[in-house]
Amino acid sequence: xxxxxxxxxxxxxxxxxxxxxxxxxxxxxxxxxxxxxxxxxxxxxxxxxxxxxxxxxxxxxxxxxxxxxxxxxxxxxxxxxxxxxxxxxxxxxxxxxxxxxxxxxxxxxxxxxxxxxxxxxxxxxxxxxxxxxxxxxxxxxxxxxxxxxxxxxxxxxxxxxxxxxxxxxxxxxxxxxxxxxxxxxxxxxxxxxxxxxxxxxxxxxxxxxxxxxxxxxxxxxxxxxxxxxxxxxxxxxxxxxxxxxxxxxxxxxxxxxxxxxxxxxxxxxxxxxxxxxxxxxxxxxxxxxxxxxxxxxxxxxxxxxxxxxxxxxxxxxxxxxxxxxxxxxxxxxxxxxxxxxxxxxxxxxx
Amino acid sequence: xxxxxxxxxxxxxxxxxxxxxxxxxxxxxxxxxxxxxxxxxxxxxxxxxxxxxxxxxxxxxxxxxxxxxxxxxxxxxxxxxxxxxxxxxxxxxxxxxxxxxxxxxxxxxxxxxxxxxxxxxxxxxxxxxxxxxxxxxxxxxxxxxxxxxxxxxxxxxxxxxxxxxxxxxxxxxxxxxxxxxxxxxxxxxxxxxxxxxxxxxxxxxxxxxxxxxxxxxxxxxxxxxxxxxxxxxxxxxxxxx
Amino acid sequence: xxxxxxxxxxxxxxxxxxxxxxxxxxxxxxxxxxxxxxxxxxxxxxxxxxxxxxxxxxxxxxxxxxxxxxxxxxxxxxxxxxxxxxxxxxxxxxxxxxxxxxxxxxxxxxxxxxxxxxxxxxxxxxxxxxxxxxxxxxxxxxxxxxxxxxxxxxxxxxxxxxxxxxxxxxxxxxxxxxxxxxxxxxxxxxxxxxxxxxxxxxxxxxxxxxxxxxxxxxxxxxxxxxxxxxxxxxxxxxxxxxxxxxxxxxxxxxxxxxxxxxxxxxxxxxxxxxxxxxxxxxxxxxxx
Numbered sequence: 045x046x047x048x049x050x051x052x053x054x055x056x057x058x059x060x061x062x063x064x065x066x067x068x069x070x071x072x073x074x075x076x077x078x079x080x081x082x083x084x085x086x087x088x089x090x091x092x093x094x095x096x097x098x099x100x101x102x103x104x105x106x107x108x109x110x111x112x113x114x115x116x117x118x119x120x121x122x123x124x125x126x127x128x129x130x131x132x133x134x135x136x137x138x139x140x141x142x143x144x145x146x147x148x149x150x151x152x153x154x155x156x157x158x159x160x161x162x163x164x165x166x167x168x169x170x171x172x173x174x175x176x177x178x179x180x181x182x183x184x185x186x187x188x189x190x191x192x193x194x195x196x197x198x199x200x201x202x203x204x205x206x207x208x209x210x211x212x213x214x215x216x217x218x219x220x221x222x223x224x225x226x227x228x229x230x231x232x233x234x235x236x237x238x239x240x241x242x243x244x245x246x247x248x249x250x251x252x253x254x255x256x257x258x259x260x261x262x263x264x265x266x267x268x269x270x271x272x273x274x275x276x277x278x279x280x281x282x283x284x285x286x287x288x289x290x291x292x293x294x295x296x297x298x299x300x301x302x303x304x305x306x307x308x309x310x311x312x313x314x315x316x317x318x319x320x321x322x323x324x325x326x327x328x329x330x331x332x333x334x335x336x337x338x339x340x341x342x343x344x345x346x347x348x349x350x351x352x353x354x355x356x357x358x359x360x361x362x363x364x365x366x367x368x369x370x371x372x373x374x375x376x377x378x379x380x381x382x383x384x385x386x387x388x389x390x391x392x393x394x
Numbered sequence: 395x396x397x398x399x400x401x402x403x404x405x406x407x408x409x410x411x412x413x414x415x416x417x418x419x420x421x422x423x424x425x426x427x428x429x430x431x432x433x434x435x436x437x438x439x440x441x442x443x444x445x446x447x448x449x450x451x452x453x454x455x456x457x458x459x460x461x462x463x464x465x466x467x468x469x470x471x472x473x474x475x476x477x478x479x480x481x482x483x484x485x486x487x488x489x490x491x492x493x494x495x496x497x498x499x500x501x502x503x504x505x506x507x508x509x510x511x512x513x514x515x516x517x518x519x520x521x522x523x524x525x526x527x528x529x530x531x532x533x534x535x536x537x538x539x540x541x542x543x544x545x546x547x548x549x550x551x552x553x554x555x556x557x558x559x560x561x562x563x564x565x566x567x568x569x570x571x572x573x574x575x576x577x578x579x580x581x582x583x584x585x586x587x588x589x590x591x592x593x594x595x596x597x598x599x600x601x602x603x604x605x606x607x608x609x610x611x612x613x614x615x616x617x618x619x620x621x622x623x624x625x626x627x628x629x630x631x632x633x634x635x
Numbered sequence: 636x637x638x639x640x641x642x643x644x645x646x647x648x649x650x651x652x653x654x655x656x657x658x659x660x661x662x663x664x665x666x667x668x669x670x671x672x673x674x675x676x677x678x679x680x681x682x683x684x685x686x687x688x689x690x691x692x693x694x695x696x697x698x699x700x701x702x703x704x705x706x707x708x709x710x711x712x713x714x715x716x717x718x719x720x721x722x723x724x725x726x727x728x729x730x731x732x733x734x735x736x737x738x739x740x741x742x743x744x745x746x747x748x749x750x751x752x753x754x755x756x757x758x759x760x761x762x763x764x765x766x767x768x769x770x771x772x773x774x775x776x777x778x779x780x781x782x783x784x785x786x787x788x789x790x791x792x793x794x795x796x797x798x799x800x801x802x803x804x805x806x807x808x809x810x811x812x813x814x815x816x817x818x819x820x821x822x823x824x825x826x827x828x829x830x831x832x833x834x835x836x837x838x839x840x841x842x843x844x845x846x847x848x849x850x851x852x853x854x855x856x857x858x859x860x861x862x863x864x865x866x867x868x869x870x871x872x873x874x875x876x877x878x879x880x881x882x883x884x885x886x887x888x889x890x891x892x893x894x895x896x897x898x899x900x901x902x903x904x905x906x907x908x909x910x911x912x913x914x915x916x917x918x919x920x921x922x923x
Contacts, residue, residue: 157730241502338742338743341743
């Protein structure tokens with residue numbers, strides 16, 4: 045059930061600790077290069093899932109903030125020579141930009157498909173702009189923007205205060221894992237707070253929440269900015285993993301990919317987007333290595349099937365299945381009927 | 395003479411080519427119960443929405459004062475924050491949340507972290523919602539949802555309550571309960587009830603304002619107004635068309 | 636003087652381009668509130684069809700004006716029956732499913748045709764305008780776009796088919812009470828939209844090399860044009876096409892094409908902020 049305050053704010057410590065242990069011990073048994081990427085994608089998906097599943101805001105251009113984080117990191121690192129300020133800015137800049145864009149949209153009472161257009165357009169603008177910045181003239185400080193080719197060779201993460209000690213490989217993996225777990229905890233905390241509960245109300249019926257005296261646009265802008273900051277963090281970590289940033293980070297493809305991860309994994313839970321990102325991310329990487337079946341084809345088919353058959357995604361469907369078949373006794377009678385609610389209702393009431 | 399709780403001055407609102415509200419001067423006193431009636435198209439819902447801020451009123455349209463404060467052009471949430479409780483025509487509640495959670499949100503803004511729970515329990519008791527408090531509101535009957543929405547209003551402890559067709563779609567026994575509830579609300583707050591059901595209005599009592607074609611036709615005591623020939627004509631006349 | 640003519644011609648061409656590439660999406664959105672994000676791929680397949688037919692020796696005009704619409708229309712019919720009709724009323728779900736469809740189609744075409752560009756030469760030669768060399772084919776595109784708008788308007792306004800379609804758009808009950816099955820109306824409307832997309836793809840095929848990923852270029856602009864235009868199919872699309880086409884080209888002439896595109900995108904944001912229901916949500920409310 046996506047509804048209740050309890051399920052949104054409840055921290056499943058058992059699962060969390062198990063997962064944390066798994067992530068921490070993973071390098072003992074496996075190479076960390078791919079898991080780092082999967083964890084970065086998970087963080088990105090988590091940020092969208094938080095906003096979409098709990099506040100009912102679907103952004104079609106969430107990749108804009110992912111890309112902004114990556115570029116901000118690269119540019120700042122190149123200009124300062126080390127990573128501390130870069131990482132901080134990579135979180136703040138997307139957050140602030142999102143605050144402006146969000147305020148413009150939400151105070152203008154723009155919603156569902158029209159918001160989809162605006163968020164998408166914003167990402168496209170960045171994509172086109174960055175793609176056209178080839179040449180000496182386009183630089184911020186000492187960083188050339190590089191157009192289509194992007195920005196390579198910027199300083200990667202280093203221990204704060206000690207620019208010569210760099211963090212990469214397994215070190216980077218641990219940084220990413222800490223960020224992922226940390227953001228998960230932050231998300232849980234937000235959802236359990238009065239602020240988070242108000243967001244749940246807004247998702248259900250924004251007009252009613254306003255009639256209870258809450259300034260709904262302010263709440264929406266706040267969560268939009270917070271999740272943009274998280275996406276920016278993911279983007280900056282990606283920059284460190286890939287050691288290059290390119291305009292494709294802002295592109296249509298990246299935006300739709302993260303939406304597919306969230307919707308396949310499950311809207312309305314925090315673990316769902318992570319599951320989606322990991323599973324589909326691995327699938328994409330595996331498919332990339334063979335040439336028999338095209339990657340887009342598989343991803344597209346999955347999206348269609350998920351929308352038609354599991355509109356709420358994998359995780360909630362699994363949980364609902366579990367609730368119906370595993371939980372015995374008197375509690376079962378009321379849970380059957382209305383469970384097949386679609387993802388957040390804002391766009392579908394026509 | 396105490397300051398009016400609600401006052402509109404020369405309020406007009408136009409839709410398309412129609413003047414839905416035409417230079418209306420409406421006044422309401424503290425803890426007064428007023429029913430706003432009129433046939434369909436009379437302008438009562440429009441006037442209601444101007445009072446709640448759901449229709450954006452500019453100074454060109456006139457002025458609205460709530461307890462002396464000029465609220466012309468205010469957004470609904472700003473008006474609610476003054477201490478106004480609003481129930482809209484179509485039951486507007488948060489379907490995916492439980493009754494308890496709905497009430498919690500309503501009470502939280504005013505009561506802070508610790509008082510909210512107590513306030514929710516108070517409202518649940520008062521409205522007799524104990525049996526359904528953990529149910530999802532979307533699963534309740536229409537009548538139950540209306541009561542929950544009234545609970546949302548109560549939980550904010552308003553001194554002005556605006557109800558748009560609170561009796562719509564509810565049955566006989568529930569109607570009596572509703573009337574009792576409204577009269578209890580009136581002990582602490584001024585109440586405006588918009589409805590076109592004369593029978594319900596008669597049972598409710600209080601003062602009545604009749605609207606017709608955007609203007610106030612007549613205002614007075616319930617019995618007096620409802621038996622007036624002009625008022626009957628306005629209702630029957632518009633039905634006969 | 637010649638320069639002005641060139642600029643004007645380019646603006647009109649851009650408008651025609653937008654109209655052509657948006658028509659299919661507009662019909663489906665305006666009539667059924669369905670957002671088909673695979674629209675770009677429908678256009679792309681129309682292009683591939685025309686090129687394949689032309690390479691096989693068929694007359695290129697027949698290929699682009701008849702065969703492409705038929706092929707893509709048929710494809711649209713299948714898509715509607717299999718996927719879209721389960722999702723009516725669920726706008727976001729439809730967008731997601733059609734987005735998945737677009738990915739699927741790109742994947743399929745890549746597997747079948749490979750990733751190298753295919754092309755076909757424009758059948759109409761260029762001409763001279765003063766000291767400028769102009770593409771003659773652009774004039775053909777403008778002509779087709781104009782004809783399209785006129786035909787669409789005539790059909791919607793003056794034929795029984797158009798009346799039923801517009802009625803069904805208002806409410807399914809209207810179509811029922813006229814004796815038509817609303818589900819059939821939706822099906823044929825979606826098919827018509829697909830056919831229009833195929834037509835656009837066919838007509839635009841001679842312009843550049845076609846790739847499986849070409850659809851992406853069309854969908855973004857078409858999407859923005861249609862949504863900003865609002866619910867009215869013809870007036871909406873026409874008004875937003877005019878505005879965007881003009882701004883895009885004017886700014887392009889003043890600086891670079893990229894800046895022109897960015898200007899168009901930025902303008903879309905501004906317009907939507909001012910008119911959250913699109914242009915025809917605010918003006919020309921009850922037009923076709």
